[in-house]
Amino acid sequence: MKKIILLLIITTTTMFAQIEKIEPPFWYAGMQNPELQIMFYGKNIAKYQVSVSNSITILNVKRTENSNYIFITINTKNVTATEFIFTFKEKNKVVFTQLYSLKKRRENSAQRLSFDASDTMYLLMPDRFSNGNPNNDSDALMTEKYNRELPGGRHGGDIQGIINHLDYIQDLGATTIWSTPLCEDNEAAYSYHTYAQTDVYKIDPRYGTNDDYARLASEMHKRKLKLVMDYVTNHWGKEHWMMKDLPTPDWIHQFENYTQTNHKRTVIHDTHASKSDTKICMEGWFAPTMPDLNQNNPLVLNYLTQNAIWWIEFANLDGFRVDTYNYAEPKAIAKWTKAITDEYPNFNIVGEISMRNQAQLSYWQKDSPIGKIQNFNSNLPSIMDFILSDALLTIFNEDGNWETGMIRIYDNLANDFLYPNVNNLLIFAENHDTHRVNHVYLNDIQKYKMTMAVLATVRGIPQLYYGSEIGMTGNKDSGDAYIRQDFPGGWEGDTINAYTKKGRTDGQNEYFDFTRKLFNWRKTKSVVHFGKMTHYIPENNTYIYFRYDSNDSVMVLFNNNSETKSIATDRFEENLKNYTIGKDVISEKIIDITKDIILEPKSVLILELK
The missing domain is CATH 2.60.40.1180 (Golgi alpha-mannosidase II)
Structure with a gap:
């Protein structure tokens, strides 16, 4: 009997040892697009013949230059939630098998509602918001460890910290949370911002687990709050597991010598742009730690599309904010966006388009008349109004004439005719990449109030930045860490707890009380929403x-x-x-x-x- 059990253990181990990664790890039945591309990764896995049980049809088997990968596309049409088995054979002999699952979707998942102009978005950086679980401050498998003394280090904020303070965010008048990325970022330094992701199917263990992220969404939905994921389509981190063994050389853009993007995004629509400038713009890396993904490779585009949809289903998300949206290949990222909105017709996606010209911004919004001139449609429902942001970080220090002061707001809004959906612009004064409002205005609360009043009453979806509602300052010229400081009260032992009225100073309460009253008023006013x-x-x-x-x-x-x-x-x-x-x-x-x-x-x- 012992020999039989031992043989079974050895056989089972052998049967499954061939596969190191499966992505997506599981999928969902009843999707609009029935074609599912599954990536299997393991040593020389491409040499095997593959079949699947349960009468499921294999539509395509793609092998690449790297024999450690095989991409299998199956047809899930009319397949209900079930489990089935992939069989890998060599010379008609079974070498190993792999179980795979199609899970049941939530009821009305495809018709989920998203954020719109009736919402106020609260942007936070998880590592700097609150440390709800000190036990995950460091992780044995993660290179960078906890060091709150280092301004640009890991400070220990996490998902539990966000959950602990949902009532605070709701009380402020916000209805939606945009958290900067939470997926694993295993870079050696400055990993707290998490934009150099190293595993896009896994929450960074220093923030929590995948289940913790889903629990965050669940706790938010109990309070009628919405969760927006910060998604990155343009790049990954250089420590991403796939960078060590690329599926195909053109999975990322590569040059003989390191080449950084020129950041001149106007080449995309510039009819006079040189081919060399355009190539460097589109294919150059965002930073040395951020390899540039090639979305023109169909395998890459499918991978990113399915990953995004997987997170929507798994975590029950309410929207995306897409980082560096127009740094990706324009027509490819338009396909990515359309695939998501085809699955979820009401799903809102806001793209970071950091252009300072209304026509250039409009080019990137869905159904733009500007884009139509060049037969281009981004399919992107929402864009970020950086022109308004620039004005709000300037005007209340200006005396005002025909070009400065309040005329900057007027002139920006006068160009609203260029946008196909002006109510679906994300408007903001500041974010994690800018000076803080209270630094620019030297903690003059009157100027803060005017700034917030613009956001609360003009068209679009207002976005607040964590901590400014209690007067936090930050000078970007001193480094990014100084505009991303810890929220006071988020760590055990903090001398001030700004999450409570009693814990705030009189000055902090003056900021908070004004913001709270303004945005709770806005929450009920359709007249300023639409x-x-x-x-x-x-x-x-x-x-x-x-x-x-x-x-x-x-x-x-x-x-x-x-x-x-x-x-x-x-x-x-x-x-x-x-x-x-x-x-x-x-x-x-x-x-x-x-x-x-x-x-x-x-x-x-x-x-x-x-």
């Missing part, structure tokens, strides 16, 4: 606009001067109509709008008209 807008040319660095629909009207007044201004209201007759009073949404004071309105220095009024 209403129309009329704005008036700024005069003397004051700026007035209206958001309105058939039911409501909101008047927003900015005084970007160091002295009091009196605003005559007869200029706004076409919007004021029969309204006589306005309720200030912050102070709740009633203001007579039939008379001149007095604006304090460096101030904003948001009035619900009655």
